[in-house]
Amino acid sequence: MGWTPYGNPHALRLPKLSVEDGNVFIPNEWLEIFQDNRRFQYFKDGAGTFEDCADLAAAGQFCFEQAQSALAEWLHKKTRAEVLCLTGGTALNCVSNGKLLRDSSFKDVFVPPSPHDGGTAMGCAIYGQIEILDTQYDFRRFDDFLAPEPDLSRLVELLTKDGEITLEQSEYLFDSIVELLISGRIIALYYGRSELGPRALGNRSILADPRHPAMKDWINKYVKGRELFRPLAL
Numbered sequence: 001m002g003w004t005p006y007g008n009p010h011a012l013r014l015p016k017l018s019v020e021d022g023n024v025f026i027p028n029e030w031l032e033i034f035q036d037n038r039r040f041q042y043f044k045d046g047a048g049t050f051e052d053c054a055d056l057a058a059a060g061q062f063c064f065e066q067a068q069s070a071l072a073e074w075l076h077k078k079t080r081a082e083v084l085c086l087t088g089g090t091a092l093n094c095v096s097n098g099k100l101l102r103d104s105s106f107k108d109v110f111v112p113p114s115p116h117d118g119g120t121a122m123g124c125a126i127y128g129q130i131e132i133l134d135t136q137y138d139f140r141r142f143d144d145f146l147a148p149e150p151d152l153s154r155l156v157e158l159l160t161k162d163g164e165i166t167l168e169q170s171e172y173l174f175d176s177i178v179e180l181l182i183s184g185r186i187i188a189l190y191y192g193r194s195e196l197g198p199r200a201l202g203n204r205s206i207l208a209d210p211r212h213p214a215m216k217d218w219i220n221k222y223v224k225g226r227e228l229f230r231p232l233a234l
Contacts, residue, residue: 001061001093002230007054009062017063019070022078043227054229065096069104076105083108087123091115092198113144114197144201147194155190181209186223200233208232 012033018025033056040056041047072084084106086097091111101109112119129135159165170176177187187207195201206223208215210232220226 001057001095002227003054003057004061004095005058006229007051007056007058009055009058011055012052012059014059014063017067019067019074022071022074024067024071061093061095064090064093065099068096068100072100072104072106082106083110085110085112087112087115087120089116112197113195113199113201116198119197144195144197145193145203146196149193150190177207181207184209184212184215186219 014033015027015029017030018027038047040053042050042053068090075081075084084100084104086100086109091097092115097109097111100106114122126137130137156167160167180187185208189203189205189207191203194204200206206219208219210216216232217228219232220228220230224230
């Protein structure tokens with residue numbers, strides 16, 4: 001998803017995924033190109049080229065979006081439901097989710113905060129409790145901030161134990177944050193209970209001023225330690 005804008009989805013001439021009666025099949029051409037291990041390891045060991053890897057990413061995103069759209073239309077014809085609920089690791093693909101929301105026959109699309117394997121496991125446990133064990137389940141989700149409240153005194157203890165960090169308390173916290181951002185500093189926001197799932201929803205976030213041209217590359221390389229093409233939310 002993040003590498004797609006750098007590539008050409010048609011450069012490798014890979015076919016669409018086959019969608020038949022609610023099932024998705026991967027053509028042999030895809031399986032064959034996946035066997036070319038050296039060609040697509042640009043970030044792993046330097047083998048191959050950035051362009052080839054970007055083209056493969058773009059082709060994968062393009063074909064995935066087409067297959068997902070076809071599945072959504074098949075499902076809508078079957079159910080005539082108004083709202084589509086997505087789960088599984090692919091539900092973290094923000095770009096394709098946006099296209100479903102804009103272009104599919106569903107009026108709305110819902111993605112739970114933790115649609116990946118961890119959330120799926122939790123859903124299976126809840127299903128087993130209610131449907132198999134016939135046990136009452138009273139929990140209702142009102143927001144995604146499900147972790148315990150942070151222990152401020154414990155945080156202060158951890159931060160100051162080595163004497164390398166100076167703590168300051170500001171009476172005008174938000175003004176101080178704005179001033180730091182304008183000056184080009186990067187803010188690590190730790191606020192309230194943390195969110196469930198792999199997407200930052202505000203209580204645990206890295207903040208920076210996007211007007212600085214090198215900010216994205218700096219955060220990817222020195223703060224998050226990840227590939228240069230990875231996007232940041234604006």
